[in-house]
Structure formats: structure tokens, C-alpha cells
Amino acid sequence: MSVDPIVLFFLLGVGARLLRSDLRLPEAMYEGLSIFLLITIGLKGGVELAAHPLGPLLPQAGGVIAMGLALPLIAYPVLRGIGRLGRPDAASIAAHYGSVSMVTFAVALAWLADRKVPHEQYMPLFVVLLEVPGIIVGILIAKLGAGRGVHWGDLAREVFLGRSVVLLAGGLVIGWASGPHALEPQAKLFFDLFKGVLALFMLEMGLVAAGRIRELRRTGVFLLGFGTLMPIVFATLGILVGRTVGLSAGGSMLLGTLAGSASYIAAPAAMRIAVPEANPSLSLAAALGVTFPFNVIVGIPLYATIATRLFGPPI
Amino acid sequence: MSVDPIVLFFLLGVGARLLRSDLRLPEAMYEGLSIFLLITIGLKGGVELAAHPLGPLLPQAGGVIAMGLALPLIAYPVLRGIGRLGRPDAASIAAHYGSVSMVTFAVALAWLADRKVPHEQYMPLFVVLLEVPGIIVGILIAKLGAGRGVHWGDLAREVFLGRSVVLLAGGLVIGWASGPHALEPQAKLFFDLFKGVLALFMLEMGLVAAGRIRELRRTGVFLLGFGTLMPIVFATLGILVGRTVGLSAGGSMLLGTLAGSASYIAAPAAMRIAVPEANPSLSLAAALGVTFPFNVIVGIPLYATIATRLFGPPI
Amino acid sequence: MSVDPIVLFFLLGVGARLLRSDLRLPEAMYEGLSIFLLITIGLKGGVELAAHPLGPLLPQAGGVIAMGLALPLIAYPVLRGIGRLGRPDAASIAAHYGSVSMVTFAVALAWLADRKVPHEQYMPLFVVLLEVPGIIVGILIAKLGAGRGVHWGDLAREVFLGRSVVLLAGGLVIGWASGPHALEPQAKLFFDLFKGVLALFMLEMGLVAAGRIRELRRTGVFLLGFGTLMPIVFATLGILVGRTVGLSAGGSMLLGTLAGSASYIAAPAAMRIAVPEANPSLSLAAALGVTFPFNVIVGIPLYATIATRLFGPPI
Amino acid sequence: MLPVHPRKVVVIITESALEPQLVKDVRRLGAQGYTIADVRGGGKHGDRDNDWERDRNIRMEVVCDEPTADAIARHMRETHAPHWAMTILLGDIGVLRPEKF
Amino acid sequence: MLPVHPRKVVVIITESALEPQLVKDVRRLGAQGYTIADVRGGGKHGDRDNDWERDRNIRMEVVCDEPTADAIARHMRETHAPHWAMTILLGDIGVLRPEKF
């Protein structure tokens, strides 16, 4: 069987960086591609939302948000107890794993589409809902636990109006308000090119993920274990939550992937400002250097298998 | 009825900026998208020009240029008399409103295409013809009126060889020289993606337009009135000129949109150099903060209505 | 007959620069487009390689590499003897002409595709194979001849892991490992947009090539002759090699184009580091200011004619 | 010769995420202006060479009188330097329009 | 110790639209070279923070002898400073190859 080109692009980036090639994507291109992906995922979800009555989604949304609040509370004691990390670092890493990775979600989406597995098309709504709660809980752990105040105004702007939330949620609303027909003239850019852009973006992700691997030597073996086992636990939890709130097997697998993914865009930005005493290298090495590659290569097929086992019908 | 996604993208940008999100498009992306739009509009017009004998277009072109020369002469006394602005500022704003906004034109084009309204496909020719005259007249008012000399050589290069004129005119010539058949291999980039790129660009336009709104508080209510009423007057004039030179209702509406639009790329660049004593915030706040949003949201449908009234058959 | 838009885009760039327009593409866009082109050419070749047994290609590959090693050895004595250039400059220019220009190859590819001339679809493999040998031989001439040592480790990384080799070779491997079917979701980006992107890139090439023309005045007439005649000799040689190793007329014409093209990305980067005493303006003026435009406008049709004469059946 | 007035220039090289905070800080401490460039670099906190969006540095330059420079440098050292990659430099510079700085 | 020759450095921070003019100006006034960086900033003319293409600043640095520095600073102050966002700074710097500056 042929290998998924999306994974190959990622590996090309990893290889180029490990061999110390001078290959790098210009930063504007990286930003442009990520803007494109965020909007497109939003639009896709929004177009589908338009076809659904919103009422029945509310309980699902509530369950998903509750899960987002719970995840960092599970991760934190593990990081303190087993990882022996200080409060700021443990809280920061918990926030990263409580939030989500939009690219991991996109890869899972493409993976399901290639295999024609049905799933709720409005899943992007949950990406938006899951991005913020984990970060807020992580900050609360760091601040309140340390008996320190929080600038709630600044913080809210940082997390709710961060680039990725605005683009995802903006795309959702535009897709929802326009509907598929009005968006047709834009479809050739946003929808037709999505998987090609994702492949290019994975090249960049490979370059930056490999750049983080060096740091792992310094941070030791704990983060390696945490970055691979915690996602499996979280993903399983996500799949169970999906099942509980009534998602299909495909949708539950996607929710599991979200739960098992770690944020490396929104969370690092917010935590650096809110908890500057945490070492940003630790959390980024784990989220980007371990968990992202793990999910892309091992996790996604694994979570599909888990979902299949739990649901019965094979994905 | 669903809302036009192009307007929604614009509003997303406006909202993100007003809420002080950190969302911004990398400058290279902004420039890349605008290069794409300028070339594509040029190519579209050029391909159509190839199908027309050029002779009969000459009188139309003459009428359009004459209008371009007249517009700043109408705006200037209003700005001096009612707005009580000094000579440099009045001349500079007159130049902005004498010239045109390519993006407003593109939005109007997409608006007509969505409604399948027929119009002369070579209209991009008039965008090129209208870009420069208004700027030159504005500079003349500022300079000669002040009894000061003009570096005509530098100035000509600045306005005739500015980025937007070169790309629009270059696209026109390439489209004209190649014809539709030879351009087919390029069509999937330039023509198929046009409306998607325009939507992305409108997101950026929303961000920058909203950034100008703050300045309006300082410049007062006059620019608000000028920036909404002058376009209506100019657009009506443009529609009448269109009718006079024999354009269709759709073509006249487009010419009206051009007349009613204000330049925020070519004119600011040229005026800053040629008339440095003018305050660039005033003209940009009006052109970008008032007139551009007004045209995109209110103006374009309004000009279509005016054209319909004047021509009879509904657009 | 209509003119090829790819050439027209190039001429637009040349004209804009010669008239001193302020038009320039943002650097990130230039880099992004070139990354796109390199990957796409690689993917195209790789997809075709997957359909071929690799064994029979080995002798062809050997012949092509041997040619790559030979070209600078032919150019060097000409540059020393007739051009009266010093050892470093002659060696550096020889390296540029020994290596290849990916964009010239892409233009030739598009030229053949427009005319539906059959050719071996795995030709991109030879682009990869030809990029490096000429550069290494050029460095050897400069260094060993001067009795100086070479940092082989650094040098190998510079040439074998330079951006263009990594992207081309990476694209080849991904295309080969995925095969056409798995790449279908990416085809709409990489394959459908290829010629449009190439056209945009040629605009940038026109701008930079024209910027080099000024320098030619200083470097005199020799480089003008060398930059037009050497490519014809090399291209003829390349066509003969193609015939010898069993390529079709179209494939031989492409190999000739590669032989006749001069590198202006990989070679300048490598030579500047390895042979800093060479004047980089000379080699770049020749490769970019003379040979690139010559090949795009005159060379490619000429090499097709030569291939036709040598092979019999008209291209 | 033009009369040149002596002033201080404070240069702060730090992580780009701190930019909005720095701008607020220096304004509050009395600076009448500032200039910021995107840079990359290396120091005690390792190489910050731009290969990931959060790994960028900025270089802020503030021209001001000596007390303001002192206040800015002191604030940076005490508030941000403990937790951020940061270099603080102080130099002498001349200005033509003393009221501007 | 290398012998170090004292020179002046003129720093001009202003709107990017002025760049071509500045380059012509300093060459004409005797500078043998110049260096320009893209920057953003804030001052009397408000924040110039890069969010629209006409809102960019540049920072030009010219190393030269004292009379040239004086001529450049004077020209900037008289010709451009009245109508443009502009900061002019003058500093001391050392060079190794005195004939170059």
C-alpha cells in the first residue's frame, strides 16, 4: 500500500532538519498557510452547521467543553507527581495538552476522508470549543495555586481573540451565514486546495518539530513518555466522551484525536505571557517534538482502531 | 437570503481589529494577494480586449479619462469650502477620490457575476485609465496653486510606473497578446481562484480599514459625510458617463463604482512624495476607513439600483 | 500565432525593471513560489518513476552524471583562454554552467506540454542528478588548482543539502512512494496550478534578470558571447548524450536544455562560500542576465529544432 | 556645526512576545517614542534563530534623558529579565531637537 | 590592540516612503555607504506599527566623518523633518579602515 503523502511531507521536513539542510519556509508562507487552513476548517464546519438545527448540538457542545476543562486537571498531577516538575512548568504543559492542535485535527480529517469514513461534518465547531478551556484552566492552576492575581481582561483577549480562535470561529460563522451555495465561488480556493496546502504545511511542521528534538535530550525521558502515553489516555477518553454525547464512530475518533493532541500555537503564546516563569522549551519540546509526530504517524491510526473496538463497526 | 461571503470576510477583519485581536496577515501575503488580484483583473480585461476591435473603444476611453480629470476638480472646492481644509490636504484628498480602488472594482465585478448581470468584459481597461489622471490633477492643484515647481520626471515614474498600474496594464497586455486559448494553462490559477483570493484579501482590508476608524474620531464628522456622499455623487456621474459613451447598464454601474471609489494604494504613495505637507492620515481615514467599507456594503448595491433606474431594465 | 504567456510574464518583469518601476515581489512570495515549483517538478517525476523499473534507468543516470562532470571542464579553459578570467572567476562561472536551472527546465517542460510532444516523464530525476556535479567540479578546479584545501564536510552539506536539491529530491521520493493515486487530493494544488505559478515566477525572474543587465556593461562583451554560445554548445552536447543513452527526441531536448542552462540559485550560494575570492557579480550577470533570458526566448525553440534535426521526426 | 544635545539610548533585545508589554512600559516610564526591529540572536537562553514563530527576538531602542533611561533599564531588569531572554544596553547618543526626547 | 579611528554615525528613523530620496541625499552629501533596516515605532506622529503598507519606518545608519555627518543631519532637519515622521540621531563610533568612511 502506498504511504500517505501528508506523512511523507512531514518526514521530508524532519529529515531535512536533522541533516541540517538550509531548507526553511519563509515565515510569511508559514503564516499564510496556517491562516488558510484555519479559515478553511472553519468554513467547512460552518457550511455543515447551517444544515443542522443548533439546539440538539448544545448538549454535545457542553460535554466537549467539560472534557476540555477536565483534561489539564488530569495532566497536572501526573506532571507534578511523576514528572517532578515545578508548579509553573506542570501547569503550562497541562495547558498545552488541555488545548488542541488544529493541524493534527486536519490530518485526521484527511485520513478519514481518504478512507471515506463518515463523521459529523460540524466537528470543527469542537475545535473552537476545545482550544480555550484547557489554557484557562492551566493558567488558573499556575496563578491561583501560587496565590497570585490574574489580569483577566488581558488574558481573555489573549486567549479568546488569539489568531487561531478568531480565524476558526470566523470561518465557522462565515460558512454558517453564507451556506454552501454562496461559497461556491470561493470553493476552488478553500476546499479544492485544502489537502495540498496541508501537505505543504506538514513540510514546515516537520522542520520545526525536528528542531525541537534536540531539546528533548536535555529535558530527559519523562517528557518522551508523557508525550506519547498521555495522548493515548486522552484520546481514549475523548472517544468515550464522543460516544456518550452521541457522535458516530468517525466523529468520536476525531474528538479523541483532539483530546489527544497538544496545542503548540495558542497555548505557548498565552502561557508565555501569563506564566513567564515556566520554561517554554519544555512544553514545546513535548507538544511539538513528541506528541505531534506521534499523533501524525502512530496516533491517528491507533485512535481509529480504538474507536472501532469501542463502537463495533470497523472504521 | 444568504450574505455575500466577500462582505463577511471584510466584516470578520473589521471585527477582529475592533476587538483588538492579534490577527494580522503577513505583509508578504497581503502584497502577494494584491499582485494576484491586479494581474488577474488585467488578464481578464485583456483576454476580452483581444476579441474587440480597438477603434470603437477610443471614444469611450476618451470619455473615461475626461471624467478622471474632472473628478478631483469637483471634489477640491467641496473640501476647501465645506471642509475648511488647507490647500495641501484638500488637493491630496481630491486626488484620492479622483483615482480608483481596484478592490472595490473587484468586489463589484464579483457582485455582478454572482447575479449574472451582463457587462463589458473589457472594463479593466478603464481601471487602468482612471488610476492616474485624478492623481496628476490633485498634484497640479497642490503645486501650481502654491506657485511651486513639480519634478515631472520623477512624478511621471511614480504614477505611471507604480506597482498597480504596471500590474494591471501588464496583465491587460499579456491577456490581449495571448488570448484565451494560450492562457488556458494559467486559468486554473488566475481565474478559478480569483474569488477565493478576493475573499482572503477582504479579510485584510477589514483589518486595515478598521485600524483607520480610530483616526476618524480626530478628523471629525466632515470626512464621514464627505466619504459617503461624494461617492454617491461621483458614482451617479460615472453611471451617466457610462451611459453617454454607450456602455451597458452593467458596464455603467461598474464605471460608477470606479468613479465613486477612492484610491488607497497608488494615491497615498504618490501624494506622500509629491505633497509631503498634506497629512496622510486624513486622506487615508476617508478613503479606507469610510469610503471603502461604505462602497462594499452600501454603495455597490446602491449604484446598481441607480443604474437600473437610469437605464430601465433591472440589474 | 499567440505569444506564450510565460515569456510575456518574463518580459513584463524585464520591462518594469528597465523602466525603473517600483514593482517587486515580496521575497517570501518569491521563495514560496520557488518551493512550490521545486516540489511539484519533483512530485511529477516521482510519480512517473513509480511506474518504471529503476534498473534500466541506471545507465541513463550514469551518462547524465558523467555529462554533468564534464561540462565545467569544457567551460573552464574557454573562460581562462578566451575570457582571460582569473582562476577563481573562471572556476566559479564554470560551476554555474555545469549545474542547471530548474526554472529553465520548467519552461521547457511547459513548452513541450503545450505542443503535446512526448518525453520521458521522469526527466526531473535528471535535474536532481545534474544540480550538484558541476558545482563540485568547479570548486575542485578552484581549490585544488590553487593548492588549497577544501572543507569537504561543510561543502557536501552545502551542495547536497541545499534547498533546491532537498525539495526536488524530496518531491521525487514522495511522488515515487505515494504514486499518482494517493497524491490525487494534492493534485489540485501542485499539478493544476503549476503553469500559473510558473508564469508568476517568470515575472519575478524578469525583474531580477533585468537587474543584472546593468552589470553587463561593466563586465564587457565576453560574457555576452559566452552566455549565449556556450549554452548552444552544451545543449547540443546534451541532446547527443540524450540520444546516446536512449532518450526520446523530447527527452533529449529537455536534457539539452538542462545542459545549456546555468544555475543561479544553488551554484551562487555554494560558490560564494567555497570560493569567496571569485566575484559573484560576474557569474550571476552571465547566468541570470544573459543565459536565462536567452534560453527562455531563443534557446528552448532552438534546442527543439536541433533535437528534431538530429532525431528526424519533427518536434 | 549644529548644536547636538546629549541623550541616552536604551536598547532592549528580548523575545517578541513581550513587545506589547514593553511598549506600554516605556511609554508609562516617560519615553516619548521608541523604535523596534525584528532580529534573531543567541545568548544565555540559547539560540533564538527564528525557526518557530515563538522564537523571534525584537530589538527596541528608546532615546530619552538619563533619568528616564535609568527608570526603563531598572524596570526591565527587575520585572522582565528574570523570566525572559533579555539583554539591556545603555549608550550615549546626540539629538538635534532636545524637546523631542 | 587594533588602531581604531573615530567617526560619526548618523541614524535617521523615518517613513519608508522616503527611502529612495534619503539614499540620493546622503550619497550627494558625501557618504560612502549606508545601511537600512525595516523597523516600526512610535513618536510625535503616532504609532507607526506596520499595519498598512504606508505605515512602515526605516532606520538608516550612515558612518562618516564629522563634517559629512553634520551636513546630513542639517539637510534632514531642514528639508524633510518638517513634513515627515523623523528622528535624527548622532553618535560616536570607531572604524578600522579609515579610508572607507
Added chain:
Amino acid sequence: MLPVHPRKVVVIITESALEPQLVKDVRRLGAQGYTIADVRGGGKHGDRDNDWERDRNIRMEVVCDEPTADAIARHMRETHAPHWAMTILLGDIGVLRPEKF
């Protein structure tokens, strides 16, 4: 007033292709850090105005003690300056944390 410790700043403006080499050089010669900005400029080797990827300049700034500054400047002048467009400047600067530089 904060105690300010005098140091030297070496500024090297040169072709961007030399960047990796320069970073290695200054580290080897004892610098504890460096800062690099992308710039453009003009000098003896013509205008380097960014219009082709190989025509970019960088501006490297190294704050260090006097012997290190001397060693860096000397090395640049002897090894790279003959073949590369390069400007080497030496200035005085103050730092707050002397152990860092």
C-alpha cells in the same frame, strides 16, 4: 542610578551568506551572545538592495569586553573583509549585568 558597566559593541555589516560562519567565529572568539538583523545597504561593493536572494546584508551586533571585541574585529578584517562586502564598527556601550558580556 543603576551601576552601568562599560563594554564594547562590535557591529559587522556584511553579506547574509556569511551568517553561519560569523556565528561560529564570534562564539569561538569568546562572545557570549550576538544579535542579527536583516538589512540592506550600499558601499564599496555597490548597492545591496535586496532584489535578489543573494544580495542581502545582515547586521551583527556583539557586546563583549575589549579583548574579545579586538579579537573579533581583527579576525573579521583579516579573514573575511578581503573577499566580502563588509563593514566593521566598534563602539562603547554600557551593560547592567557584567557577568553576561
